[in-house]
Each structure stands twice: as C-alpha cells, then as structure tokens.
Amino acid sequence: MLAVARALMLRPRLMLLDEPSFGLAPLVVRDLFGILGKINREDKVWILVVEQNAQLALELADQAYVIETGRIVMSGNAKDIANNEEIHKSYLSY
Numbered sequence: 001m002l003a004v005a006r007a008l009m010l011r012p013r014l015m016l017l018d019e020p021s022f023g024l025a026p027l028v029v030r031d032l033f034g035i036l037g038k039i040n041r042e043d044k045v046w047i048l049v050v051e052q053n054a055q056l057a058l059e060l061a062d063q064a065y066v067i068e069t070g071r072i073v074m075s076g077n078a079k080d081i082a083n084n085e086e087i088h089k090s091y092l093s094y
Helices: 002-008 026-043 054-060 078-083 085-092
Strands: 014-018 046-050 063-068 071-077
Touching: 002 014, 002 026, 026 046, 026 054, 046 054, 054 063, 054 078, 054 085, 063 078, 071 078, 078 085
Parallel strands: 014 046
Antiparallel strands: 063 071
16 A cells, blocks of 8 residues: 555556555455556556456456466456456356
C-alpha cells in the first residue's frame, strides 16, 4: 500500500505492479484492487499488473494475457478470457 501511495505522488500515467497481493490479508487485497480500479477509472492511470491470483486480476482488468512457461498462450478481453472454459478449468478452478 505504501509503494502504491508513493508511486501516486509522482502522478504517473502508467503504474507497473508485480504481485501486489503477495503477503497481504484477503480483505486488504480486495481493498487494494478496489482502489486500483478506482485509480484507473477516475485518475486515468493505466495499470499493468502481474498477478498469480488470476480470478482477482481478471475482475480488475480490461485486457488480459495468460502466460505459461514464459509464453503468451492467450490474450484478449479479460471478461472473454475469464469466461473461456479451457482457461477456467486450467487456471480458475479451485
């Protein structure tokens, strides 16, 4: 959260976040992703997120890339990817 706040002080047009949920409690993660969505919509800041919590990332994203062993195996609209049966079985089923 502190890193995001510090980055926002510079008024960026693009923020790059690597595993922002790592080590955070689930409720804090939900709050953080809600704040990131608000920053994107209201402040017009583009956000590139690398995240292993695929379900949460797809809820936030407009565009998504599925990377497996260093290769992009699918890309496109995040909602389409979230609804893709193959992707859902491989990455989103618990």
